[in-house]
Amino acid sequence: MLDPFAGSGTTLVQALESGYDSVGVDIAAFNCLLMRVKTNEHNRFVLERELRDVLRRFESGEGVAGRPTAYVASGSHLRRAATSCASVRSPPTTSTETCCGSYSHARLGPHVGRLISISTFRANRSSSRTGATSTDASASRSSALIISLRRYTLDTLARLKEFARVRTRRSAGRVAR
Amino acid sequence: MLHGDTRDLELPGPFDAVVTSPPYPGLIDYHEQHRYAYELLGLDDLRQREIGAAARGTSKAALTAYSEGISTVFAACGDALRPRGRVVIVVNDRRDLYPEILERAGLRLEQRYQRHVNRRTGRRAGEYFEDVLVARRA
Numbered sequence: 116m117l118d119p120f121a122g123s124g125t126t127l128v129q130a131l132e133s134g135y136d137s138v139g140v141d142i143a144a145f146n147c148l149l150m151r152v153k154t155n156e157h158n159r160f161v162l163e164r165e166l167r168d169v170l171r172r173f174e175s176g177e178g179v180a181g182r183p184t185a186y187v188a189s190g191s192h193l194r195r196a197a198t199s200c201a202s203v204r205s206p207p208t209t210s211t212e213t214c215c216g217s218y219s220h221a222r223l224g225p226h227v228g229r230l231i232s233i234s235t236f237r238a239n240r241s242s243s244r245t246g247a248t249s250t251d252a253s254a255s256r257s258s259a260l261i262i263s264l265r266r267y268t269l270d271t272l273a274r275l276k277e278f279a280r281v282r283t284r285r286s287a288g289r290v291a292r
Numbered sequence: 293m294l295h296g297d298t299r300d301l302e303l304p305g306p307f308d309a310v311v312t313s314p315p316y317p318g319l320i321d322y323h324e325q326h327r328y329a330y331e332l333l334g335l336d337d338l339r340q341r342e343i344g345a346a347a348r349g350t351s352k353a354a355l356t357a358y359s360e361g362i363s364t365v366f367a368a369c370g371d372a373l374r375p376r377g378r379v380v381i382v383v384n385d386r387r388d389l390y391p392e393i394l395e396r397a398g399l400r401l402e403q404r405y406q407r408h409v410n411r412r413t414g415r416r417a418g419e420y421f422e423d424v425l426v427a428r429r430a
Contacts, residue, residue, distance in 0.1 A: 116309040117372060119298040119365050126311050127293070138304060140294045142342055144335035145326040147295040154293065236329050 124150035134283040152229045152271070159276055165227045166272060170265050234271050238263035297341045298365045305372035313382040314365075315343055317358040317389075318350035359393050366397035370429050377428070378402070384422040399427040 118126040121139030123146055130137035131154060141147055294301055315322070323330060323339035324347070330337050339345065343361035348354045369379060379399055383390060394401055403426040408419070 116311050117303065117305065117307040117369060118312045119310065119369055120312045120314045121293070122313070124293070130311075135308075138294065138307075140296060140298050140301065140303075142295075142297055142338050143322045143326075144295055144338070145329045146322070147293060148329075148333075148335070150293050232329075232333060236326065 121150060122146055124153045127154050128278065131282045132278075148229055149233060152226075152233050152275075153278070155226060155229075157226050157275060157279070159272075159279060162226060162230070162275070163272060166230065166268055169227070169231055170268060174261060174265070230271055230275075231268065234264055234268040237267040237271070295336070297338070298368050299361070301368075303368060303372040306374045306377070307369075307372055308374055308377050310366075310369045310373060310377070310379040312380070314362055315345075316383065316385075317344040317355055317387075318346050318348070319344070321346045355387065355389065359389050359396070362389075363393045363396035366393065366399060370398050373429065375429070379425075379427045381425040381427070382407075382422055383425065384420070385425075390423075390425060394425070394427050395430075398430050400430040402426045402428055 116126070116130055116135050116137050118137065118139045121127060121141045124139055127137045127139045127150060139150055141150065321339070322342055322345070323337055329335065343365070344354075344358045348357070366379065373379065381390070391401065403424075405424040405426075406421050407424055408421055
């Protein structure tokens with residue numbers, strides 16, 4: 116089946132569960148990122164180990180303002196993220212987000228990188244909703260974000276594991292960009 | 293998964309079914325709602341190709357452009373469909389745009405189901421229904 120307005124990929128997920136081959140098209144690259152995370156087949160043991168490693172590194176202080184992580188020490192992605200971060204007015208951004216964003220592209224494998232990107236944005240949206248604002252001290256906002264990042268990363272992982280149990284052995288179609 | 297505009301892509305296929313829920317005019321800006329993700333991750337921004345973006349409003353001209361865009365997408369889907377394949381569209385068509393859209397796309401409405409939507413959030417009040425349209429190639 117085909118979904119020409121596939122959004123975050125709910126139709127594809129349902130098709131995989133029901134045993135249909137499916138192709139999803141979407142104009143929004145962020146939706147495509149969500150779709151990939153939701154429909155790719157992961158080695159969930161490797162994925163979990165790598166994600167927990169990323170979280171541990173963040174929690175030990177890598178990636179916060181003034182402490183660049185080894186993952187993002189170099190590379191054009193960091194520079195681009197840092198530059199664009201400075202130009203974004205709303206919603207508020209912090210160096211934590213910059214690093215999370217860069218993290219995903221620097222050294223991590225594509226599966227882990229995409230998943231961390233998604234978790235970062237879920238975490239950030241959540242902390243914006245719960246009242247954190249750009250006027251909060253950036254340190255407290257950073258620590259709130261890191262707590263949310265753990266919560267959303269583990270939640271996303273749990274959802275993927277649950278889906279892996281019910282998905283049938285069908286492909287979601289070839290990935291082409 | 294294909295990133296792009298169905299109107300420009302060469303669709304793989306043929307498909308047994310098209311199952312979708314299209315954007316509706318004037319409701320959501322799909323790129324803008326995740327703007328900083330685009331900036332931070334350097335994602336391709338194709339907002340100019342969004343159909344029915346909230347930013348374009350719901351003027352007569354905007355609705356005309358919307359209907360034209362959606363019918364072009366469904367015409368392309370129809371071409372990629374097997375002869376007896378169905379197109380299933382979930383939409384709350386409160387402006388009654390879809391009879392004309394389907395006709396222009398070369399599709400014939402076969403069934404129309406009304407579906408009550410259980411809201412997950414209490415942000416909007418009132419009952420909410422959406423239609424499930426089932427069509428085939430005319």
